[in-house]
Amino acid sequence: MKNLKYFVGAAILLGALSLTSSRPTKAVSFTSSKKPSRSLKKKVWQMQLQDEVNRLEKIYPNQIGLYIKDLNTGEEYSLHADEKWYLASTVKVPIAIEVLKQVDAKKLSLEDKIEILADDYVDGNGPLKNMNPGDSVSIRFLLHQMIALSDNMATDMLIRVVGLNSVNQLMQTISPGSFSPITTLKDVRRHIYGGLHAKGREISGRNMIDLRRISDPTERLSKFMNLFQLDQTHIKLKNIDEAYQAYYKENLNSATPRDYSKILEALWEGNLLSPDSRKFLIDTMLKTETGQQRIKAGLKPPFVFAHKTGTQYQRIGDVGYIWNPHNANRKPIIVISFVRGITQDEVSAKVLAQVAKYISKSGVL
Numbered sequence: 231m232k233n234l235k236y237f238v239g240a241a242i243l244l245g246a247l248s249l250t251s252s253r254p255t256k257a258v259s260f261t262s263s264k265k266p267s268r269s270l271k272k273k274v275w276q277m278q279l280q281d282e283v284n285r286l287e288k289i290y291p292n293q294i295g296l297y298i299k300d301l302n303t304g305e306e307y308s309l310h311a312d313e314k315w316y317l318a319s320t321v322k323v324p325i326a327i328e329v330l331k332q333v334d335a336k337k338l339s340l341e342d343k344i345e346i347l348a349d350d351y352v353d354g355n356g357p358l359k360n361m362n363p364g365d366s367v368s369i370r371f372l373l374h375q376m377i378a379l380s381d382n383m384a385t386d387m388l389i390r391v392v393g394l395n396s397v398n399q400l401m402q403t404i405s406p407g408s409f410s411p412i413t414t415l416k417d418v419r420r421h422i423y424g425g426l427h428a429k430g431r432e433i434s435g436r437n438m439i440d441l442r443r444i445s446d447p448t449e450r451l452s453k454f455m456n457l458f459q460l461d462q463t464h465i466k467l468k469n470i471d472e473a474y475q476a477y478y479k480e481n482l483n484s485a486t487p488r489d490y491s492k493i494l495e496a497l498w499e500g501n502l503l504s505p506d507s508r509k510f511l512i513d514t515m516l517k518t519e520t521g522q523q524r525i526k527a528g529l530k531p532p533f534v535f536a537h538k539t540g541t542q543y544q545r546i547g548d549v550g551y552i553w554n555p556h557n558a559n560r561k562p563i564i565v566i567s568f569v570r571g572i573t574q575d576e577v578s579a580k581v582l583a584q585v586a587k588y589i590s591k592s593g594v595l
Contacts, residue, residue, distance in 0.1 A: 283588060315484060316568070324400055341368050346362070346367070347390075350363075351439060389414055405489045426467055451469060526548075534555055548565070
């Protein structure tokens with residue numbers, strides 16, 4: 231029945247969501263930091279957006295997290311934006327900011343070469359896992375791989391260079407107490423597999439890569455047990471699904487959409503990096519290759535989306551800036567969007583693409 235629900239939901243999305251809208255839920259809020267003279271416009275775009283988003287909320291209740299802020303007016307829209315959501319690879323933006331802060335401080339250079347160590351390997355996108363220990367790559371290359379391709383190995387190498395404490399301190403400085411601890415991507419895997427058995431905390435990066443190649447959860451669990459010579463009686467949880475759900479309950483690598491937006495706002499306003507480093511990061515976000523069927527798929531020219539995606543088991547995200555590059559006098563809107571609990575990533579992506587269409591239709595752009 232659960233799969234039927236998602237199938238029907240996807241069909242409704244593709245049919246332009248003809249359900250009637252309902253009243254806003256308590257999780258929805260509209261605010262403006264500007265004078266009341268702007269209130270009519272506020273009501274127009276925010277109420278228009280809510281009228282449409284309600285359709286999605288009826289199909290996927292409490293499964294969509296959304297926060298939008300217009301940097302021109304300060305006006306906001308939110309849906310479940312004060313709940314903590316798993317960030318997945320959207321954590322890579324603050325990691326990039328910390329790297330570039332150290333570049334600005336002359337502690338590092340974009341051209342510095344970083345040697346690949348035997349312990350650097352982890353599953354995920356990108357070519358680094360096919361390179362050899364002892365090979366060297368530049369910080370510039372690692373930043374591009376981390377943001378544009380969402381390469382986990384590049385991410386953990388950059389964390390090794392700048393220090394995980396520095397990354398977490400940065401986020402606490404921007405929004406004190408709002409972010410749960412950020413870990414390495416390798417530790418994410420070790421927490422998940424450690425939920426199955428304590429030996430999972432010791433799993434190597436190479437073994438993570440091998441396990442990632444197995445798409446069937448039952449076969450992946452069998453491979454995990456074979457790696458450590460275990461049988462079903464040794465496994466604490468029933469399956470891979472339970473391991474992920476137990477991990478999500480730890481609330482690591484999590485934040486509210488509203489709090490995450492503070493990072494992007496501070497970055498855009500030039501409060502975190504030098505002009506050159508700021509431009510480098512936003513330009514790299516414009517080159518993001520992942521998540522093409524999410525927010526970006528719901529936008530039409532001339533609007534562009536400089537963004538970072540996140541993807542993990544039953545969790546996806548897409549965060550960034552939407553703006554018209556031909557209008558130099560207008561700042562972007564920030565969009566922080568997450569979907570959880572939907573078994574098919576392609577359905578989750580269609581949900582976010584529909585959100586982007588609703589944003590465009592609302593008039594906020």
